[in-house]
Amino acid sequence: MAVPHAPSTAARPRIARLVRPADDAEAFAAAVAALEAGDLVAVPTETVYGLACDATNPDAVARLYAAKGRPAINPLIAHVADANAAAREAVFDDRARLLAEAFWPGPLTLVLPRRSDSAIAPSACAGLTSVALRVPAAPLMQGLSTALGRPVSAPSANRSGRISTTTADAVLDEVGDAVAVVLDAGPCRIGVESTIVGLTDGPARLLRPGGIARAAIEEVLGAPLADPPAGSASAPSAPGLLTSHYAPRAAVRLDAVEIDPGEACLAFGDIVPAGSVHAVAFENLSPAGDLHEAAANLFAALRRLDASGAHTIAVAPIPDTGLGEAIRDRLERAAAPRS
Ligand code: TXA
Ligand code: MG
DSSP: OOOSSOOOOSSOOOOOOEEEETTOHHHHHHHHHHHHTTOOEEEEOSSSEEEEEETTOHHHHHHHHHHHTOOTTSOOEEEOSSHHHHHTTBOOOHHHHHHHHHHOSSSEEEEEEBOTTOOSOGGGGTTOSEEEEEOOSSHHHHHHHHHHTSOEEOOBSSOTTBOOOOSHHHHHHHHGGGOSEEEEOSSOSSOSOOEEEEOSSSSOEEEEOOSSOHHHHHHHHTSOOBOOOOOOSSSOSSGGGTSOOSBOSSEEEOSOSBOOTTEEEEEBTTBOOBTGGGSSSEEESOTTOOHHHHHHHHHHHHHHHHHTTOSEEEEOOOOOSTTHHHHHHHHHHHHSOOO
C-alpha cells in the first residue's frame, strides 16, 4: 500500500538496488514504490541523472539532502508531468506561460512565486517564497511524477559540489549507497543541466545557463535575459552559480593553449592545446566541433580525465556561443577555488 508520508527512522531498511534497463516495468514499479515509501531513486532525464524523492514528503527531502551532502540553503527543482501540474505549485505570469509553452517538456526550469497552497515541502524550496519547476522531456521522470501523483524533487545525482552524472555507472559511484533503485536508460542526450530562468523579481533572469541556449529564450521573450540578482553566501539567488561546483579531484585550468607536464587535456574540435600528445590523458569533447555533442560528452569526459590521476585538467578555449555558455559555466565552476 502506498504510504504518503513515511515516518522518519534512524536506520531505514534498505531496499535491494535494481540496476535495470529503463523500459523494465518491474524496475519502474519498484521505483514508484520506493518513492511512495520515502526512499530515493536515481532516474535519467534528458539533461543529467537526477536523485529523486517525493517532493511533498519532508522526511524524504531530508534524506535526499543528507545523501548529497547538500547544504539546506540550496533549494531543489520539482519535476512535474505537465504545465497544469506546475500551475498547482506556482504563480504563472504571461512570460512564464510563454516559456512553458515554447520549451516544456524540455530542459528549462522556471523559478516562480510559490503558491501558498503548494504541496511541495517547504524544505525542498529551502524555505524560499519561490519554487523551481521543470517538465522534463525524458519519459521516465515524467512517468514517475504521474504514477506518484505528486511532484518529484530531483537534484543532479552527484555528491554536492561534484561532477554531475550522465550514466548509471557514474550515479553508482556518486550516490550508490543512498538509492533504493537506479533506472538505467544509458547516457543522457543533452548532458548539461536545464537552463534556469527566474521570474520572481522584475526582469526575466538567467539564473543558470543550460540545455536551452540563452538566445532561444530571449527570442521567445522578445527581451534580453538579465543577470541573477547579487547573492550572498547565506542567501544565494541560485547557489550552484556562486561556489565551486562540478569539481573533479584534479585541479582545472581553463583556456589552456599549451599542456604542462603531468596535465590531462580536454580539447574541443580543432581547438587542441599544443603538446597534447604528451598529456597524461586526452579527450576531445567533439572532434567535429559541435557544441551539442560537446555538452553531451562533458561530464563523462571530465570523469575519465580525473580517473587518469593527472594533477590538473587543462581545458582548451571553448567558444561561449550557444550551448558553449553552459559548458564554459560548468568548467569555470569546476576551476573555482575550493573551500
Ligand atoms: O537538468 C536539471 O536541472 C537537473 C535534472 C535532474 O532535472 N537538475 C538539477 O538540479 O540540475 P540541481 O539541484 O543540481 O540544480 C538546481 C539548481 C540549484 O543551483 C539551485 O540553487 C537552483 O536550481 N534553484 C532551485 N530552486 C531555486 C529557487 N527557488 N530559486 C533560485 N534557484 C533555485
Ligand atoms: Mg547539480
